[in-house]
Amino acid sequence: MKTQNWLLLTYKVPPEPAKKRIGLWRKLKGMGAIYLQNGVCLLPKTDDHTRRLKIIENEINEMASDSVLLETVALDKAQEDKVVARFKADRDEEYAEFIDKCDDFDAEIAKETAANHFTYAELEENDVDLKKLQTWLEKIRKLDFYGATRAAEAQQRLQNCEALLDAYAQRVFEAHDENR
Known part of the structure; x- marks a missing residue:
């Protein structure tokens, strides 16, 4: 078995100002x-x-704190x-939130389609959301270091959103006689 090496950062910073602690x-959560x-x-x-944690360690020292x-x-x-399960669980939570937003995207396209609202402005707004x-x-x-269980589901949901927007775009173009 190949041993997995980790970097462990321990730190203690003052509670105030909270802005620095937060x-x-x-930063650390953003690194995964x-x-x-x-x-x-x-x-x-x-x-x-290693490089990024050394920078953070220096920032902690500049706060007159210890790490x-x-x-x-x-x-x-x-x-x-x-430990690997903890990493996967964190990413699965993020994938679940992402999948919820895909549901919202699907619902928005369905609402616009049901209302026959096929405008370029709506298409542009949905394109930005995609x-x-x-x-x-x-x-x-990028933060899914160990292959969380919901990664494939999230990828599939994104592909569904892309296909849904393509179909909606086709309806917009048809509504404006773009393909005739």
């Missing part, structure tokens, strides 16, 4: 870190994560599986 939390408890987070060891950055491994396979979904899924994928 900013730190957002999981929190084992308050002020203790974990990321897979990569050169990029320790370590490389670590799980004690055994069961512990490693537990681009947001595409960008969002790409961000989640």
Whole structure:
């Protein structure tokens, strides 16, 4: 078995100003870190994560706070599986939220179709919404280090949204005699 190495960051920052503490939390979550408890987070060891965590460690020190950055491994396979499961669970939560937004997108297209509202303005608005979904899924994928269970479902839902918008666009073009 190949051992998975992780980077473990522990830190303690003052509660005020909250803006700095929240900013730190957002950066770490934005990298895909999981929190084992308050002020203790974990990321897979990569050169990029090492570099970024060293920058964050420096920021923590500039807050007149304390941090320790370590490389670590799980004690055994069961512990490693537990950590990987936490990473997958975090991504699955994000995929679930993404899928909910795909449902909203589908409902919006259905509403406009039922109302025979085939305008370029509506098409443009829905195109912007689709681009947001595409960008969002790409961000989640970048943080999906271990292949969360809902990744394929999220990809399929995005493809459905793309097909739905293509069909709606065709109706808009037909309504404006673009293809005749």
